[in-house]
Amino acid sequence: xxxxxxxxxxxxxxxxxxxxxxxxxxxxxxxxxxxxxxxxxxxxxxxxxxxxxxxxxxxxxxxxxxxxxxxxxxxxxxxxxxxxxxxxxxxxxxxxxxxxxxxxxxxxxxxxxxxxxxxxxxxxxxxxxxxxxxxxxxxxxxxxxxxxxxxxxxxxxxxxxxxxxxxxxxxxxxxxxxxxxxxxxxxxxxxxxxxxxxxxxxxxxxxxxxxxxxxxxxxxxxxxxxxxxxxxxxxxxxxxxxxxxxxxxxxxxxxxxxxxxxxxxxxxxxxxxxxxxxxxxxxxxxxxxxxxxxxxxxxxxxxxxxxxxxxxxxxxxxxxxxxxxxxxxxxxxxxxxxxxxxxxxxxxxxxxxxxxxxxxxxxxxxxxxxxxxxxxxxxxxxxxxxxxxxxxxxxxxxxxxxxxxxxxxxxxxxxxxxxxxxxxxxxxxxxxxxxxxxxxxxxxxxxxxxxxxxxxxxxxxxxxxxxxxxxxxxxxxxxxxxxxxxxxxxxxxxxxxxxxx
Numbered sequence: 001x002x003x004x005x006x007x008x009x010x011x012x013x014x015x016x017x018x019x020x021x022x023x024x025x026x027x028x029x030x031x032x033x034x035x036x037x038x039x040x041x042x043x044x045x046x047x048x049x050x051x052x053x054x055x056x057x058x059x060x061x062x063x064x065x066x067x068x069x070x071x072x073x074x075x076x077x078x079x080x081x082x083x084x085x086x087x088x089x090x091x092x093x094x095x096x097x098x099x100x101x102x103x104x105x106x107x108x109x110x111x112x113x114x115x116x117x118x119x120x121x122x123x124x125x126x127x128x129x130x131x132x133x134x135x136x137x138x139x140x141x142x143x144x145x146x147x148x149x150x151x152x153x154x155x156x157x158x159x160x161x162x163x164x165x166x167x168x169x170x171x172x173x174x175x176x177x178x179x180x181x182x183x184x185x186x187x188x189x190x191x192x193x194x195x196x197x198x199x200x201x202x203x204x205x206x207x208x209x210x211x212x213x214x215x216x217x218x219x220x221x222x223x224x225x226x227x228x229x230x231x232x233x234x235x236x237x238x239x240x241x242x243x244x245x246x247x248x249x250x251x252x253x254x255x256x257x258x259x260x261x262x263x264x265x266x267x268x269x270x271x272x273x274x275x276x277x278x279x280x281x282x283x284x285x286x287x288x289x290x291x292x293x294x295x296x297x298x299x300x301x302x303x304x305x306x307x308x309x310x311x312x313x314x315x316x317x318x319x320x321x322x323x324x325x326x327x328x329x330x331x332x333x334x335x336x337x338x339x340x341x342x343x344x345x346x347x348x349x350x351x352x353x354x355x356x357x358x359x360x361x362x363x364x365x366x367x368x369x370x371x372x373x374x375x376x377x378x379x380x381x382x383x384x385x386x387x388x389x390x391x392x393x394x395x396x397x398x399x400x401x402x403x404x405x406x407x408x409x410x411x412x413x414x415x416x417x418x419x420x421x422x423x424x425x426x427x428x429x430x431x432x433x434x435x436x437x438x439x440x441x442x443x444x445x446x447x448x449x450x451x452x453x454x455x456x457x458x459x460x461x462x463x464x465x466x467x468x469x470x471x472x473x474x475x476x477x478x479x480x481x482x483x484x485x486x487x488x489x490x491x492x493x494x495x496x497x498x499x500x501x
Contacts, residue, residue: 019074025064033064058164059095107138155175193398209339304372311374
């Protein structure tokens, strides 16, 4: 009767809790059992582990084998436990030395041939292993994630046999090579703002949104460049810091995405997406589009075509910057500090207010279409701007690099002053940094009555005015900034004369 224990990590959001794999090998009829609140993919490890051990020229022990994944009250899912289970069985059967297993974490899925396959969530697991000051052995297929963390506490292996040789002292495993990271400021512009001709008001709103981290809604007829403008927002945003980029990469790692270090995420889900797809969910809750867009842009095209429950699910994360997904067996929190950019037509046919094409929608149809987007959701959008066909014109326009330089300067001012962008200012930050002079306060009060702006919408005007002052390089917020902020928030955008607010 023999017993061995190895260490690995489970997937629970970004937490990656530690799991002890206890293997017990005893006499009796051959039987292989895995326990510990496991799901189907873990139960299937029995066949993968058995085939991998035999294919690697090792002996799968006869008798009764019981593997326990502790703690027993933590749900286990996924195939990442394969390597730790195989090593625990080999240690318990005397084929691997137990001396070098202590203080090592094993992560990886096994193929029948013994080859190690990459598993999702490597970056969160490696971060936790580094905090625990343990060595981590991971599949060589995960070299991109491993290289981002670097250091001498990660080893790469291509097959089970290589891991066994390393643990028995007859072979070595390489450390990940240094990551080839782009230097700050080296972001390649795939879509340049210079491609957008005309639309001065929308371009200005895009610059303000980038500088202050404000949410933006573009309203206009088809073919006026709403999607084109939205897709150029990431090119105006400053580069992610190393810490922010690693946080974004950790979320991408959970879903097996391709990592682009320091590049702002841009997510554009189709309007048929479910609430779970947008905010996250599932039995083992996975991050949704809002978390995959963390530190980047979430673009919702054809906003009224999304179902009402899906849009309403955005209200809380828009304010808090995180999402909590509660299920019967677990509760997972994911960061969701995204910047929302949405686009919509002014009416079902799309031509309300257009000077060239006639709108054939009735006022009731326009009202029902507009009401698909709730007032509480629009309250959380600081910038609502019309994109008109008449504003399209040829000519020289500024490129993304020029605008991004102004944005970077404004963001730097905000970081020195409050430690965050204006779009994320708290109530205390609003009182401290967004005060107006008497004329500015009177103007905002009049606009609030004229456009029926809620208290939250008026706070949004204050944040935008603060950003406009930062772009101008001034500390004081003048009446001109207040007036422009109001025009960017309460502009008439529907040809019927009603206002999106």
